[in-house]
Amino acid sequence: MIVGNAKPIEEVLSMIEPFDKLIVAGCNGCVTVCRAGGEKEVQILASALRLAREAQGRPVEIREVTLERQCDPEYVELMRPYVGDYQAVVSIACGAGVQFLAEHFSKTPLLPGINTGFIGVTEKQGEWSERCQACGDCVLHLTGGICPVTRCSKSLFHGPCGGSVEGHCEIDKEVPCGWQLIIDRLKALGRLDLYEKLRPMKSWKTSRDGGPRRIVREDLI
Amino acid sequence: MKAGSNLEKVLAAGHFAVTAECGPPRGADPEPMRKKSVHVKDNVDACNVTDNQTSVVRMSSIAGCLHLQAAGVEPLMQMVTRDRNRIALQSDLLGASSLGIHNLLCLSGDHQAFGDDSQAKNVHDIDSIQLLQLAKMLRDDGKFPSGKEVKGPPKFFIGCAANPFADPYEIRVSRLALKVAAGADFIQTQCIYNLEKFERYMQDVRNRGLHEQTAILAGVTPLKSAGMAKFMKKNVAGMDIPDEVIKRIAAVPKEEQAQKGIDMAVEAILRLRQVEGVRGVHIMAIEWERKVPEIAKKSGLLPRPQV
Known part of the structure; x- marks a missing residue:
């Protein structure tokens, strides 16, 4: 929501x-x-x-x-x-x-x-957290269902950076390291092979960087 | 030769390389950079110039590199992806190479939350590994990502950082492999205080043959005092300083701790030099550049080879 x-x-x-x-x-x-x-x-x-x-x-x-x-x-x-x-x-x-x-x-x-x-989820009563930045080009199938754009403070596509300590991000001990989450999940899925793949530079055209966006569904018009 | 920089030549000739680091000043006065250059001149093969480290505004890395160059020191330009998108990064790569800067270190940069301008937008259009790939593409293919031709490709000996001590440890070597695959000619590591752990890391690196595909320069930072050691252990993310190291420096009187720190750095360098696959040392004497000559000399690293 x-x-x-x-x-x-x-x-x-x-x-x-x-x-x-x-x-x-x-x-x-x-x-x-x-x-x-x-x-x-x-x-x-x-x-x-x-x-x-x-x-x-x-x-x-x-x-x-x-x-x-x-x-x-x-x-x-x-x-x-x-x-x-x-x-x-x-x-x-x-x-x-x-x-x-x-x-x-x-x-x-x-x-x-x-x-x-x-865009986020209810963690518990009175607490919500972010999950999606609506970048317009979802890669969750490559990253164990955890979004690097949203969950990594630097939106790294090859993380974690040197600031990942005991599972949290260098910016705040309350913030989990997104890449630690990705790695833990890939490991649980037996898909750590996905970690060691080079990812091309992301096109941000589908994100806000391409200007205000619109979706047109011809089948519904 | 990929770039023909002095650092590249020293490594290619099989010498044990030495780099250091000079942080640019928080102002437009070139004098601090000139003063620092005196300490590294002839004592290192190339000297890093940091790029707004800890997200605090400083003189630009390119300008700092030029001040070192004018003083007869080969610069190594650090470039972070925090502040510039791919357009600005490429433009600065072309500009830097045109000015005779031929060593590059690709980094993501400390998050801006740490600096004075924590309200700044963080760009992160691409990450450090993608910057490595981009610099390599410009250099080797003579092409921009669009496929269009670079008229006069930039020449860089391209490196990146590696932290053998950050979490999670299990992907540390995989991460290095990614950087090698992306085209890292050399690697400078985070400061090494936990030598046992670093030696285990290097064993894993050798098992995958990565030490033969890139030149690994081991990072060493002399401790000024037991207080500094405790502060870094507590406050610097990804910094592994064993209690044993802190005990050793704390065991001597305060006024002798700085010298003890230098001696321990020299000791670390001598030990790191014996580690198979370590091709050089990166001495990060933070705001203590004047100690670089003593560390290099006592570690038997002088004179630097002429290549």
Whole structure:
């Protein structure tokens, strides 16, 4: 899922400073699962903003909305009948959701209420970690199912570097060395032969480096 | 000859090679580089110039190399893949060779988290082994990765680093084999304090015949004090300093520890020289370059051969 994290309330308050009639919009997709932008978080943020503005003597009217997904046009369009009645929308979906609302409602300022983190997994209650950088050219079959681009701090294709110590990365003892994970897994699979192969320079054209990306499926059009 | 550098010639003639290392200053004043050059001139076959080591901004490696060259020292340019993409790396390779820099060490570089600019983007478009392949392609094939012709291929004697002590140990030799397959003409190792472990590593290296395919230069760093040894053991990733080594230097009074460190470095060099497959020594006297002449002399490495 796409994992996000709430922005500090002070930052959101400063964004909404010019406005007194707002929508706080959540999303039932990834950000609900990672507890950053679902219906519950909409309620919490809206209440916090109301209270803070009350205390400032500048009350704010907030409509609470949670769309099924902010990244699909049919759900986004459900806001059209009433969005014009409000001065701005604070979206607590991922960056894609915020932008998609902005694209659809050209006259309404869109304010991001969370920071979009990464594509990741739930490690345990309250803890998420990154697994994929969406580089667009998956090599997981060569690396034991562990991604060198994401899990190695230097995205090395021939790791580990000299900074791998007792299974952790030189940047932080809390960060596992991605290449130690790859080697352990290749060993478990009996495929250490894959380690000793030279890998060509990666083409980053399929990654963000090739410019904003799109996928077109003729079979679905 | 692949590049015709002095280091390449010394090794090709079968001599035991000596390299050292000079870190460029944190400023635009060339004087510190000139001062360091005095200590290595005529005492080494080539001298590494580091590339923003520990991710701290310094004078560029190419500029540092030129200052050494002007002082009569053959430079060995270190190049990390942390800060430049393949376009910039290739461009600098062409530029460096055009300026008479003909030794190259390919590295991935310390992560920027360690330096003053921890907020910097880390590039890592390619890794150190791919940089090795790239430099070799430019040199030997006279081709860019696109297949287009290099008009006047760069000449480099190409090397990379190896850490026999980093984890996981079981792939250390496989990793060296990868570097050899990628085209490493020479290898400079991480500082060796655990000689027994290094000797075991070299046995594994010899079992695969890798010592015959690349010139391995063993890394030696003199300890300045017991404090430095303890600090490095604790804080430098992949550094293996046995307690026994720390005990030996700690056993002498503080004011004699620096000399003890030099003596222990000399002792290590003499022992490393006996290890089959070790073709030279890389003396990394960090911010202590003035000790290089004494270490080289006491290790019987002077005068350096004229080739």
